[in-house]
Amino acid sequence: MDKIEHIGIAVRDLEAAKGVYQNLLNTPVYKTETVETEHVITAFLQTGPNKIELLTATHPDSAIAKFIDKKGEGIHHIAFAVADIRAEMTRLKAEGFTLLSDEPKPGADNKLVCFVHPKSANGVLIELCQEIA
Secondary structure, three states: OOEEEEEEEEOOOHHHHHHHHHHHHOOOEEEEEEEHHHOEEEEEEEEOOEEEEEEEEOOOOOHHHHHHHHHOOEEEEEEEEOOOHHHHHHHHHHOOOOEOOOOOEEEOOOEEEEEEOHHHOOOOEEEEEEEOO
């Protein structure tokens, strides 16, 4: 894994959260995107090399809606940039980690993504991200 790519934060009201984080980080949202397959809308902010992804549900059965219902708003996942997502998935499986998909899928911000089950990582949902060339 190369670096922390971003920290994902689940929010109920994306517009309100955008205002909070733009003020907190003193930087504008640089991208808002709907990810239909995950039933979410995302908004990205960057300060220095660090990125925050705000996520809000577009459907009550989405993973983000279920997360907020169970745990409330807050940190949802930590994403790590990887050079070769398939190789990293193979390595993690061999190490005994449980992946939430067998193949990477398109995600937000021009990335291929795969998630590691939180039960495999001390309760933290881990996202692997590879830039789509």
